[in-house]
Amino acid sequence: MIIPELLAVLSISAATGLRLALPLLLIGLFSGEQLWSTVPILANIPQVLVVIILVIWSLLELTISKDRVSRRFLQSAELFVSPFVGTIAGLAIARFANISDSWLLALLAMTGGALALVIQMVQVGWLYRFNSPPVWFMFFEDALCVCLVFFAFDAPEQGGLIALFLLWIAIRSSVVWRQWQTKKR
Template sequence: MIITELLAVLSISAAVGLRLALPLLLIGLLSGPALWSNVPILSQLSPSLVVGILAGWSLCELVVFKDRTSRQMLQNIELFFSPFVGAIAGIAIARTVELSGWLVGLVGVVGGLLALVIQLFQTGWLYRPQRPPVWLLFLQDFLCVSLVLLAFDAPQQGGLIALLLLWLIIRNSSAWRQWYLSSRRSS
């Protein structure tokens, strides 16, 4: 059924929105001996090169970039690449579940947009006056890995978590807008 596949794409795209390289690395490792055969662009490159680049970037996401200045630099880079990587991951899941035709392109667009929205929210959170606590960054890492695993094993649950995450982002963004408008009126 197409709803299940769409929920799997939402799950993987939300994971890409949280962390960029880690979901792609996990897709390759979970796909078995045919590393990245369904992933556009990455299937054309040497698997050892792809593993090296994605492992290095994932290590930077998970360990190195936990302080504010490094996190801002990483966030700006990830904001630029998130729609492309979200589309690539969405297309990879669509190919894995054997969707065909125009649905693959549509799924890629939806995946890219969801990843971009989540990255935009994270960028906005990072530039607020109060810095997010470190435990929240580790929670993002856990949620990212969980969403990738759920995309393969339980796409309904992963997709619902992704939709819940999108709802929280929309709700929080409207609260930020109200805060901004009220601070602008008072000054």
């Protein structure tokens, strides 16, 4: 059945919408000896270089995200990269689940990229709308990102449901922002 795989892709894509490098780093660590061999672009880069880049990027995401000015720069830059990282992570999980149909892989990859972009856009919108969320919320995002990666591998149904809940929050936020804009005019 395709539903658990779809939910796993949604889970990992939501995680890449929250943080970009941390889910890719955890995918490599969870995949065992093969490391990033199932990840499309990262499989062609030397593994030592991939580990160094992902560790540095993850540390930057985890530390810079707590400062308001640095967070604006980081999230604005990550907004353009998030669909690609969501696509790569979605493909990696789909390949890890042994999905071989090319049309299904393409569909899951597009879904993963779109979900990562939507969640990243909502984060940028929250940042510019509400200035800066409290620090405890940033730690909650970090923990949720790690949990979604765990769920993508071990409990895709729960991770997919959390991802769908995050999508519902994103849609609801856009409706609230739209209403706020019309009242402001």
